[in-house]
Amino acid sequence: ETGVTQTPRHLVMGMTNKKSLKCEQHLGHNAMYWYKQSAKKPLELMFVYNFKEQTENNSVPSRFSPECPNSSHLFLHLHTLQPEDSALYLCASSSGTGVGREQYFGPGTRLTVT
Amino acid sequence: KNQVEQSPQSLIILEGKNCTLQCNYTVSPFSNLRWYKQDTGRGPVSLTIMTFSENTKSNGRYTATLDADTKQSSLHITASQLSDSASYICVVSLFSGGYNKLIFGAGTRLAVHP
Numbered sequence: 007e008t009g010v011t012q013t014p015r016h017l018v019m020g021m022t023n024k025k026s027l028k029c030e031q032h033l034g035h036n037a038m039y040w041y042k043q044s045a046k047k048p049l050e051l052m053f054v055y056n057f058k059e060q061t062e063n064n065s066v067p068s069r070f071s072p073e074c075p076n077s078s079h080l081f082l083h084l085h086t087l088q089p090e091d092s093a094l095y096l097c098a099s100s101s102g103t104g105v106g107r108e109q110y111f112g113p114g115t116r117l118t119v120t
Numbered sequence: 121k122n123q124v125e126q127s128p129q130s131l132i133i134l135e136g137k138n139c140t141l142q143c144n145y146t147v148s149p150f151s152n153l154r155w156y157k158q159d160t161g162r163g164p165v166s167l168t169i170m171t172f173s174e175n176t177k178s179n180g181r182y183t184a185t186l187d188a189d190t191k192q193s194s195l196h197i198t199a200s201q202l203s204d205s206a207s208y209i210c211v212v213s214l215f216s217g218g219y220n221k222l223i224f225g226a227g228t229r230l231a232v233h234p
Binding site: 010037046047048049050051054056061062096098100103104105106107108109111112113114116 | 124129151152154161162163164165166169171209213215217218219220221222223224225226227
């Protein structure tokens with residue numbers, strides 16, 4: 007339950023603001039992920055980091071900027087967002103990216119863009 | 121196109137009753153299939169995982185089935201409890217681009233009423 011933490015849990019920001027989401031995993035994993043979950047839609051993979059290196063950018067707009075300073079921490083920097091970016095942003099981690107590696111999810115940050 | 125379709129979109133049952141959730145997928149090449157439970161305001165938590173050769177897997181009152189020929193899976197919940205109220209997400213894995221890529225369904229929202 008506390009293996010992957012995310013802060014803040016809720017965030018309201020204007021379209022001209024700059025904010026950051028933080029994710030920390032305490033599971034000793036080396037891969038971390040950002041997902042976006044919009045209402046009634048499947049989770050969408052945004053970014054994948056493996057051993058601090060970005061291995062996947064799923065055509066995410068540049069107003070979302072990820073940062074992975076080490077295998078335990080992952081950030082998502084936000085700037086000039088649009089109202090349609092309002093969603094639940096989930097972080098996950100896994101012990102590698104191979105077949106069968108289970109991803110453990112954090113509780114998410116509920117983002118509202120006004 | 122790799123897709124996961126779930127039905128029904130939402131379901132209401134009375135406490136103590138059984139229910140079955142459906143998942144159809146068109147993911148290839150198939151690696152494994154997971155069912156996740158996502159409580160409101162929380163991240164998804166894995167319930168079961170099945171590989172190509174497995175056709176049933178149980179976790180307490182949850183039983184998942186997999187028919188790899190017809191590309192269908194189901195999650196059966198027995199003797200439902202109020203705490204089973206959540207979204208249930210079917211997730212199919214494929215190994216692509218050097219990592220385990222997850223394709224998510226939109227989920228079935230289950231409400232268990234007393």
